[in-house]
Amino acid sequence: MTTVALPARPLVRGRNNLRLLAHQVRYEQLSFWRNPQSAIFTFVFPVLFVTILGALVGTSGKRASFGGLPILEYYIPTIAVMSVLGSCYGQLAVALAARRQNGILKRVRATPLPAWGYFGGLLAHCILVSFVDVALIVAVGRLYGVPLPTNWLAIIGTLALGAASFCSLGVAAASVISNADAAPAVAQIVMFPLLFLSGTYMPISSKWLTQITGWLPVRPFNEALTGPLSQHSGVGTHQLEVLALWGVVGIAVAVRRFRWDPRPE
Amino acid sequence: MHSKPITQNAIEVADLRKSYRASGGSGGSSSRANTVTAVRDVSFSMERGEIVALLGPNGAGKTTTLEILEGFRHRDGGTVRVLVMDPADRSVARELRERTGLVLQDIAVESYLTVRETIARQAGYYAAPRRVPEVIDLVGLDGLERRKVKGLSGGQKRRLDLALGLIGRPELLYLDEPTTGFDPSARHDAWDLVRDLRQTGTTILLTTHDMAEAEALADRVIVLADGVIVAQGQTATLGGQDAERARITFRLPADLTACDLPVAGSAVDGEFVIETSSPTEDLHQLTGWALRRSITLAGLTVDRPSLEDVYLRLTREGALADAQE
Numbered sequence: 001m002t003t004v005a006l007p008a009r010p011l012v013r014g015r016n017n018l019r020l021l022a023h024q025v026r027y028e029q030l031s032f033w034r035n036p037q038s039a040i041f042t043f044v045f046p047v048l049f050v051t052i053l054g055a056l057v058g059t060s061g062k063r064a065s066f067g068g069l070p071i072l073e074y075y076i077p078t079i080a081v082m083s084v085l086g087s088c089y090g091q092l093a094v095a096l097a098a099r100r101q102n103g104i105l106k107r108v109r110a111t112p113l114p115a116w117g118y119f120g121g122l123l124a125h126c127i128l129v130s131f132v133d134v135a136l137i138v139a140v141g142r143l144y145g146v147p148l149p150t151n152w153l154a155i156i157g158t159l160a161l162g163a164a165s166f167c168s169l170g171v172a173a174a175s176v177i178s179n180a181d182a183a184p185a186v187a188q189i190v191m192f193p194l195l196f197l198s199g200t201y202m203p204i205s206s207k208w209l210t211q212i213t214g215w216l217p218v219r220p221f222n223e224a225l226t227g228p229l230s231q232h233s234g235v236g237t238h239q240l241e242v243l244a245l246w247g248v249v250g251i252a253v254a255v256r257r258f259r260w261d262p263r264p265e
Numbered sequence: 266m267h268s269k270p271i272t273q274n275a276i277e278v279a280d281l282r283k284s285y286r287a288s289g290g291s292g293g294s295s296s297r298a299n300t301v302t303a304v305r306d307v308s309f310s311m312e313r314g315e316i317v318a319l320l321g322p323n324g325a326g327k328t329t330t331l332e333i334l335e336g337f338r339h340r341d342g343g344t345v346r347v348l349v350m351d352p353a354d355r356s357v358a359r360e361l362r363e364r365t366g367l368v369l370q371d372i373a374v375e376s377y378l379t380v381r382e383t384i385a386r387q388a389g390y391y392a393a394p395r396r397v398p399e400v401i402d403l404v405g406l407d408g409l410e411r412r413k414v415k416g417l418s419g420g421q422k423r424r425l426d427l428a429l430g431l432i433g434r435p436e437l438l439y440l441d442e443p444t445t446g447f448d449p450s451a452r453h454d455a456w457d458l459v460r461d462l463r464q465t466g467t468t469i470l471l472t473t474h475d476m477a478e479a480e481a482l483a484d485r486v487i488v489l490a491d492g493v494i495v496a497q498g499q500t501a502t503l504g505g506q507d508a509e510r511a512r513i514t515f516r517l518p519a520d521l522t523a524c525d526l527p528v529a530g531s532a533v534d535g536e537f538v539i540e541t542s543s544p545t546e547d548l549h550q551l552t553g554w555a556l557r558r559s560i561t562l563a564g565l566t567v568d569r570p571s572l573e574d575v576y577l578r579l580t581r582e583g584a585l586a587d588a589q590e
Contacts, residue, residue, distance in 0.1 A: 023389040034377035034413075103373030108427065110335060111390040112363040237347065261337050 024121025032125065033179040038091060044081040047136050048180050050076065054144035067203035069230055076141045077225040078200040081218060083133040088126045088163045090187045092170030093177065093264060101180035101262050124200030152233045154228035161240055162221040169217065172253035181244035194218050217246040273349055275437050275468040276311040276334065281343035283329055302528040304492040316459070317468045318479035321489035327472045331439055333365055348437060363392060366435030370442050374421045376415035380406055383414060384428050391433035398514060404428045405454050420451050427455070438462065440471040456481050473580050476573040490580045503575050511544035511569055513551065515562040525555040
């Protein structure tokens with residue numbers, strides 16, 4: 001063991017916030033890509049889904065028969081939303097609950113890293129993952145002859161906003177789940193029915209159901225992404241407003257209930 | 266070496282109080298009756314550069330006290346100053362975190378980064394961190410820089426924990442049972458590390474169940490039992506009068522009993538014990554008696570009650586006093 005020196009501490013207060021954020025994103029990414037489980041859940045599952053679907057429908061997939069769209073063009077945006085929901089809401093809630101339970105959040109809280117730095121890093125990381133996810137899904141669709149979308153700006157904007165509000169709901173879920181072991185089940189039990197009712201797996205013909213789910217987070221995201229991804233249209237303003245509203249709800253819950261400490265007060 | 270005035274204690278705690286709602290309570294309107302007092306009227310201070318051990322049984326209030334100092338819990342009453350700042354004051358939180366480090370009771374490291382990445386990540390949070398290789402060397406993880414955390418042994422993970430507590434170059438370090446799970450040689454390395462840190466002027470508040478650790482490291486110990494301080498002082502003089510007492514132990518041939526002894530003593534499983542505050546005279550009497558009667562005092566030892574003995578007496582008395590309330 002060598003001896004240690006304690007030189008005078010320079011009082012650096014104004015650090016480069018952007019650099020701090022980049023630092024945080026870098027290590028979130030590193031940690032994510034190294035973990036085979038997270039990579040498989042996030043990328044392999046949706047890609048597999050679209051691949052199998054494309055193989056199943058074959059040429060019949062070219063006819064506009066599914067909610068007014070060819071089957072694959074119906075599914076590419078909904079599967080994209082499903083994967084964003086999985087990584088931004090589901091995995092984030094589970095990861096945060098686990099990190100809290102084993103003391104990692106408490107340790108982060110004990111450092112000078114501000115809360116915005118931690119959550120900003122997570123948000124940027126999740127949005128990046130969502131972009132990769134959607135790019136992969138669109139690429140597989142292309143292999144089956146689905147035309148590439150043209151309005152990339154609308155796609156990027158919609159994705160970023162949707163991913164951000166799902167992230168905020170993920171943090172909110174982690175705030176109300178106190179037991180990390182229960183987190184995956186609680187996250188799933190919310191996600192699965194919501195995906196089903198929002199038309200992710202098949203078009204919904206019930207009017208009243210569509211009306212209700214139109215105010216829940218998944219269906220507006222489906223519609224907002226179907227426009228630029230499959231119909232070459234622009235941004236779905238109303239849908240994005242609903243999504244943003246859910247983002248605000250998530251933030252409100254998280255601000256009131258989020259804990260860094262594994263033990264309740 | 267220190268230009269700071271001596272009155273600026275590293276930690277200053279006066280009349281600290283904290284109670285929790287009892288677990289299992291539904292949190293109804295009668296919650297006032299269901300509170301559990303975690304700490305009450307706890308007062309102590311620590312000078313800069315001092316190493317103090319916080320001792321006490323599980324549930325005595327050690328962790329609560331630490332967490333209030335660290336800013337994780339709000340106190341119900343009393344004053345607390347850490348590096349002249351109030352940990353409950355959110356406007357100073359960032360500066361306080363910049364200048365303090367902590368090692369939690371449980372190992373808290375992510376599995377998929379390497380040792381060096383884990384430390385480098387933490388270093389990025391501080392304004393003036395130690396260098397990563399320096400810290401790896403300090404905690405004795407050299408050669409394992411590129412090993413993933415999940416491939417480390419429990420003791421190695423604990424050292425990584427320690428590294429994360431040190432990387433920010435803290436003036437004040439909290440160590441919550443730092444060497445639990447260490448093998449004896451790793452434990453001694455960790456003790457050397459703590460002594461090295463003391464050389465640099467780092468103030469250290471540690472909790473431990475290991476009395477040898479407290480004796481080896483701490484300048485002073487504070488003993489908590491049921492939320493109150495039952496004793497505090499230097500390890501050598503803790504427990505007041507009792508520390509002056511000596512204990513003479515030996516074995517006697519089978520035909521002799523405690524009644525035959527020239528001084529009052531007791532026998533436990535064939536082992537005779539004389540507890541005395543005048544060991545010189547009593548030992549003289551005992552050995553004189555044995556010589557005259559040609560008795561061998563097998564396994565004769567004279568020792569003072571260990572810190573552990575004092576600790577056990579103090580914490581039991583605390584529990585008894587509480588039961589009588």
